Amino acid sequence: MVLKKAKRLWDRVKNGANQLSIEEAPQSELNIIPRDNHPVSRKDISSPALKVLYRLNNADYQAYLVGGGVRDLLLGLSPKDFDIATDAHPEEVHRLFKNSRLIGRRFKLVHVLFGREVIEVATFRGHHEAPKLSANQSTSSEDGMLLRDNVYGTMEEDALRRDFTINALYYCVKDFTIYDYANGLEDIEKRQLRLIGDPATRYREDPVRMLRAVRFAVKLDFTIAPETEEPIFELASLLNNIPAARLFDEVLKLMLSGKALTTFQMLRHYNLFGQLFPGSEKSLKQGPERYLKLVEQALINTDLRIKQKKPVTPAFLYASLLWPALEDQWSKNKESGTPPFPALQQASQKVITMQCKSTSIPKRFSLNMKEIWEMQIRLPKRSGNKAAQLIAQPRFRAAYDFLLLREQSGENLGGLGQWWTDYQASDENIQRKMSSSAKENGPRPRRRKKRYSGSAPNSSTH
CATH class of the missing domain: 3.30.460.10 (Beta Polymerase, domain 2)
Structure with missing residues (x-):
């Protein structure tokens, strides 16, 4: 029977x-x-x-x-x-x-x-x-x-x-x-x-x-039985008792499955994402809509790369997931009077240190994350030989992709992404012309006026 x-x-x-x-x-x-x-x-x-x-x-x-x-x-x-x-x-x-x-x-x-x-x-x-x-x-x-x-x-x-x-x-x-x-x-x-x-x-x-439960449900396209899913909402905080190194591995399994976007949405539904990325979850709830758009677009791109059998680095994934928290901390540092680049460096260190309490990040990835973030300040500076020097950097491609993510999320960067796209597709002559006509973003330093001893020189019209 x-x-x-x-x-x-x-x-x-x-x-x-x-x-x-x-x-x-x-x-x-x-x-x-x-x-x-x-x-x-x-x-x-x-x-x-x-x-x-x-x-x-x-x-x-x-x-x-x-x-x-x-x-x-x-x-x-x-x-x-x-x-x-x-x-x-x-x-x-x-x-x-x-x-x-x-x-x-x-x-x-x-x-x-x-x-x-x-x-x-x-x-x-x-x-x-x-x-x-x-x-x-x-x-x-x-x-x-x-x-x-x-x-x-x-x-x-x-x-x-x-x-x-x-x-x-x-x-x-x-x-x-x-x-x-x-x-x-x-x-x-x-x-x-x-x-x-x-x-x-x-x-x-x-x-x-x-x-x-989330990973299998997404991977297999299964529903979670009501009695199995009900306790998750109440017990999500128990993840705080799990070693950070183990949770780093679990995050990679979740997000490199080829269904990262659906996984992210389900993690947020069950209040699990906030246990894994508390800083980012806070910024996603309180910050502008483009924060969520950037994270979701990053996960869509990750899924596409996996489908195409292209490599995905945890450094780029984590740089995207932590960007909302980083940008919030960066803004606070600048508002307190810290210049932009030191403010970004300080924000990077603080965000990564806080994140490592939840999920550890191996140093080889955290260093790459910092480079991707720091190049976001350097990419607007394209005049002279700067563009050629930037494009030769090992982390340029990842930083460029991240720049496009920011624009896709709705951040107004004055067409910077398109400029770099055109620059990479051009020959050396056109690249030199583009660099010579490029305007640096942000205020330029004021030049000091020369002081003259004695009377001022006579002015004349030619």
């Missing part, structure tokens, strides 16, 4: 059905879906992942492809990563693979390295409230966040410890079946994201799950 239900479910998934009847809904019991009733094939699984699965099985360990790899294959997508769950302990996996390394303290894992491809192998997790064995450790904070969680268990316990039902699916390479412990197949059909267990408790265990 369970197999017939699974077959009907898969047929409905293929046909794009949106709803299940009550009679068709799978029960809260293990569903085992045979090969004939699902589309997952070994040919769609990377060779390194298959090698890890076979070696673990041949060493008499259980081993399954799990999580996003199974989910994406069921949805007809190409997984970016293949993760494996096993009953072998990390040290046993490490001994079995010479090309592996043990990582993590909070979650101890094994990475098996095949050139640039990394296969992540995790031991089945048990309930962290269970009695601890000598190798098992589980520690929680006062807020309920798991600080260390190396409690091992069975495959069923591991499934129920996973975050979302659609990630609690296991593919067996021995008989090509799929094990569904949490009605994940039903939620895939409904295109619904649902947490396993009590949502508030699960978010407190790991607040990053709120960001993962």
Whole structure:
């Protein structure tokens, strides 16, 4: 009966059905879906992942492809990563693979390295409230966040410890079946994201799950189940307890997914963006409309570049996301009497320092961000040899793109973006003419009048 239900479910998934009847809904019991009733094939699984699965099985360990790899294959997508769950302990996996390394303290894992491809192998997790064995450790904070969680268990316990039902699916390479412990197949059909267990408790265990909910919902075009999304509004501030370095990585996953604009809008809807970028969120709420337009246009451009398989640097992304906060602080510094360039440098340092309390920014990116921002003052100065010197700077292209962003957002820069566009498209002769006729933006310094001793010279008309 369970197999017939699974077959009907898969047929409905293929046909794009949106709803299940009550009679068709799978029960809260293990569903085992045979090969004939699902589309997952070994040919769609990377060779390194298959090698890890076979070696673990041949060493008499259980081993399954799990999580996003199974989910994406069921949805007809190409997984970016293949993760494996096993009953072998990390040290046993490490001994079995010479090309592996043990990582993590909070979650101890094994990475098996095949050139640039990394296969992540995790031991089945048990309930962290269970009695601890000598190798098992589980520690929680006062807020309920798991600080260390190396409690091992069975495959069923591991499934129920996973975050979302659609990630609690296991593919067996021995008989090509799929094990569904949490009605994940039903939620895939409904295109619904649902947490396993009590949502508030699960978010407190790991607040990053709120960001993962947004990321998966956007990536898969799923809705978030009402009981799963409701606690996010109240618990968003728990992200303050997450290490800034981890949140930097999460921001990159969110914004470099190819759907950055939709992700940004959803993060703001759930009050999560303000936890990641508090200064920018404040400026977006209080500042001019062009702030929001600049950020949104930057994210549209990011999505387009990813679609075109062009590189995207975190420095440009962060320079755009933090520009509203930077411009506000820059204006305050200038109003207090600080000259423009020092005012900008001071604002840059303050904004980056404050941001690093929420999400860390590696120095190699923060330095590039500062250069992009500082060149916004230098780009208006084009006379003489200045334009030729600027265009030779390593960060010119990024600064030029950022200048165009500012104009696209509605900031009036007197056609500066078009001037630089024309300059780059011209030959050297035209460039020299453009530079000689270019007018510097801003007031020019006043020349001192020469003082004469004695009487003033006679003036005459020629």
